[in-house]
């Protein structure tokens with residue numbers, strides 16, 4: 001316990017962000033939780049204060065001598081409960097407040113550090129922990145048995161062959177030496193298998209050499225959310241080793257915001273190594289196919305008004321703002337933007353592992369009303385987003401707030417616009 | 424040098440050395456090596472973090488709260504002006520009084536600045552949500568700085584209050600490295616780290632939302 005409170009191994013970044021907030025409160029309106037519920041506990045600065053007050057109490061002279069003057073607090077049962085409720089249940093670590101903070105405090109980063117403290121204290125919500133456990137024990141966060149997955153893939157392969165009218169079209173499994181190793185969010189084989197065949201259609205059109213693994217295809221890493229770095233590293237290593245085992249040159253991260261972020265930006269640091277292979281996201285790969293003329297698209301095949309939901313982990317925290325727009329604009333005739341959008345977008349409310357924590361369902365769907373209003377105002381009939389977690393949350397928002405829109409992944413949008421030229 | 428001047432000088436040295444100590448700690452703590460492959464430039468991100476990203480058009484904390492933003496600017500300009508004024512008052516007070524207009528102008532600006540601080544303080548007290556997130560440090564830091572600016576403004580025009588001015592500033596200078604006023608240095612480090620983070624991921628410099 002002592003080592004957790006002592007912030008061993010603190011670096012300049014953490015030290016900075018634990019000390020930089022001036023409690024001006026100007027970040028309040030940037031957070032959807034506060035905007036929706038008007039509870040001061042949901043102000044981003046409140047979440048930072050939980051972690052920084054603990055830091056101050058156990059790591060600074062002033063925090064020990066004059067705790068009440070400098071906002072230093074002891075770790076107690078009550079404090080721990082507040083931290084669990086606010087850091088796990090009222091922050092998706094979307095980082096919207098970070099960009100708008102008057103100082104530049106990385107609130108999401110501090111929240112993540114707070115979650116790491118709670119994880120070391122064994123206080124991860126059991127619902128979220130069971131998702132991580134499933135990934136550690138079975139290779140995917142939904143615990144889908146391998147034979148069930150293989151069955152779904154061969155069913156999708158048949159669908160693909162029928163659609164393309166080509167018996168050679170395939171969804172390759174466990175093939176060694178393919179250029180691309182593709183990954184999925186387990187929600188795809190479980191609930192949305194058509195997005196797998198959509199991406200397979202894109203690969204087919206581009207003439208790509210690719211494979212899936214039947215064991216480690218899961219792009220997600222909920223270890224990024226539960227704060228347990230050891231588990232996050234284990235999940236990342238499984239995927240890393242599988243890519244090496246199948247001797248692929250390019251790991252393509254399927255349409256999942258946090259999964260892409262966890263693998264692209266965090267996993268090399270979990271494993272303390274530069275990866276031997278390249279990594280890219282499905283959106284970037286699709287964009288390169290379009291730019292290089294490997295696939296041909298007819299945007300008039302997607303006639304309905306489309307709007308883009310920017311996943312926080314891919315856009316604000318991943319720099320894909322323009323790539324996403326390039327692909328969507330190449331695939332649809334009528335694209336309209338939400339206000340605000342891009343780096344200023346609002347989180348859908350389902351990030352940060354919140355979708356896995358059913359105890360916060362009402363809060364999650366409530367906070368999502370901000371996004372629902374944005375969608376309604378956009379006038380679009382289709383919401384496209386390159387993230388299956390967002391798809392899940394948006395589907396619930398669509399139902400709850402009666403938006404009457406279709407929710408699609410980018411692969412599905414592209415697949416609907418693709419022109420297959422038979423030779 | 425009289426006792427009050429000496430007190431202020433000692434407080435100034437304490438403040439400066441404490442801030443240098445905190446800065447050294449930050450530098451020694453260093454950056455963890457990042458093994459991920461960058462898709463953008465950290466350098467560009469850092470430059471943008473201190474320039475474009477600070478534009479009031481880029482931050483809701485500015486454009487949604489314009490009166491507070493302007494008050495904050497005036498308040499901070501006043502604080503930055505008040506420190507050289509203090510140094511001159513300690514070391515070479517005559518220079519401040521070579522021109523009546525100069526003294527009066529500085530005094531006026533510091534007065535405006537202190538009123539801006541007062542506005543922010545009142546807002547903290549009156550607004551339910553800001554009050555809810557505020558602790559003793561917030562009131563002390565805000566109140567003490569505001570009062571110091573006011574004293575600075577008055578002392579420039581009323582010589583009899585100079586000893587009190589030195590006492591007030593001594594208290595402020597002792598508080599600066601302890602309270603949230605220490606953001607004087609952390610602000611720059613926060614901008615730097617944020618710039619690195621977003622720059623590496625090609626999120627900053629901010630891209631335009633365009634049709635391809």
Ligand code: SF4
Nearest residue numbers: 021024025027045101
């Ligand atoms: S805007 Fe930034 S500095 Fe101000 S209270 Fe929020 S987190 Fe703290």
Ligand code: SF4
Nearest residue numbers: 031091092094095097
């Ligand atoms: S990271 Fe997102 S959810 Fe968390 S406090 Fe900031 S704006 Fe709110």
